[in-house]
Amino acid sequence: xxxxxxxxxxxxxxxxxxxxxxxxxxxxxxxxxxxxxxxxxxxxxxxxxxxxxxxxxxxxxxxxxxxxxxxxxxxxxxxxxxxxxxxxxxxxxxxxxxxxxxxxxxxxxxxxxxxxxxxxxxxxxxxxxxxxxxxxxxxxxxx
Numbered sequence: 001x002x003x004x005x006x007x008x009x010x011x012x013x014x015x016x017x018x019x020x021x022x023x024x025x026x027x028x029x030x031x032x033x034x035x036x037x038x039x040x041x042x043x044x045x046x047x048x049x050x051x052x053x054x055x056x057x058x059x060x061x062x063x064x065x066x067x068x069x070x071x072x073x074x075x076x077x078x079x080x081x082x083x084x085x086x087x088x089x090x091x092x093x094x095x096x097x098x099x100x101x102x103x104x105x106x107x108x109x110x111x112x113x114x115x116x117x118x119x120x121x122x123x124x125x126x127x128x129x130x131x132x133x134x135x136x137x138x139x140x141x142x143x
Contacts, residue, residue, distance in 0.1 A: 006100070008098070019086075019135050024066055026039055036051055037051060048060070058078070076104075099124060101120065
């Protein structure tokens with residue numbers, strides 16, 4: 001069972017396919033999330049992420065699943081297990097990108113979840129803005 005914590009929405013002129021190409025490859029994460037220091041791919045398609053301390057999840061395992069309009073990051077192995085769902089909706093001129101954080105396990109949290117929500121929402125919003133800036137640029141990404 002998962003609990004929806006928050007949702008951030010941003011509009012961009014980046015095309016959906018560019019955003020999708022960035023999001024489906026976890027190797028792109030350090031390009032828009034400056035806390036991530038290392039990504040190690042595994043044989044089963046997951047990646048192991050490492051973040052600079054102090055971080056709630058300094059180490060975690062991440063898998064990516066996709067549908068026609070969504071890309072989901074499934075994380076486990078850290079203090080907070082979560083699903084981060086990106087939903088892409090748009091046309092040829094603009095894309096609405098929604099991210100929703102769903103917590104799946106909170107048993108290892110050092111503080112109550114309700115105290116983390118506003119901090120996490122703001123941090124995820126900044127990273128979402130960095131993702132959009134990357135998508136709107138002509139920078140190279142894994143595709």
